Amino acid sequence: MRKAIKLDASGLIYLTKAGLFDLVEDLYEEIIITDAVYQEVVIQGKAGGYPDALVAERAIAEDRIRVKQLSPAADKRLDEARFPEKLGAGEQETIVEALEQECLAVLDDLRARATAAVLDVTLCRTDTVLVEGLLKRRIEPTKFEDMAVRLASVMGMRADDLAELLRLGRLIQEVRANGEQDVERGS
């Protein structure tokens, strides 16, 4: 069953820059960002003249992304969580909302992920969204490598990280090629 996904600011920007937004829409039932992420990506982005901000704004206007205000319960959790000051506002909101809604949170930063993991939030990275696309047969193996390289470029990924991403992709492709049972069972 497809689930909702919550993106933090950097996740949304990277996926937009790499032209992978359509994949995310295909994989998940709903794409949600919090108000703090909206402020960072759209409002501040437009003020700085960044074209990706306009792309994100258009996606919101087309209802492809939903901007969600924190619910009172999530707001309360945010106060009580006393997140370390090492995390940004958008990351904090993304974590509490993912917790409240029991959905997947896309977080890349180690500190944000460590905090989210302690709270038992289900996590994904921006780059591993591609692997999920391969797993769920939404990306053809021939396209995976190009997408990975493109994403690595916009994320400023290290060469060894890209090599690992490609290796993980090849592992999934092996599984598919061996004709194993569709991995969508149980997802």
Add this chain to the structure above:
Amino acid sequence: MASKMLSVEVEEETWQTLELLARWRTAPRAEMVSRLLREGARQARLEDAAELYRQQEVTLERAAEVAAVSIYDMMAYLRQQGISRPSHIEEMRADVAAMLIRSGRPDIAERLE
């Protein structure tokens, strides 16, 4: 915007540079010094926030907040300075393993170790 007075001692060479700049820019010296100080302070803030990020003391998003710039500006600055993201291989593997387990394929998840 509220302002405060600042009195600072400068070296003779710096004084002369400021005089020269004020002439070139045909700006009152005080105004020019204030602008240079403002720009210099912003730059220092950006540099310090980037260093915190490089040392993994703060996330990218938080670094942008600390520097009082947009996340886009911080991404661009880090790239310009050649400050790359920390390696995330273990996290990547953990994510994909969790993804496989959620998809009912723990057997494949084990192969990631």
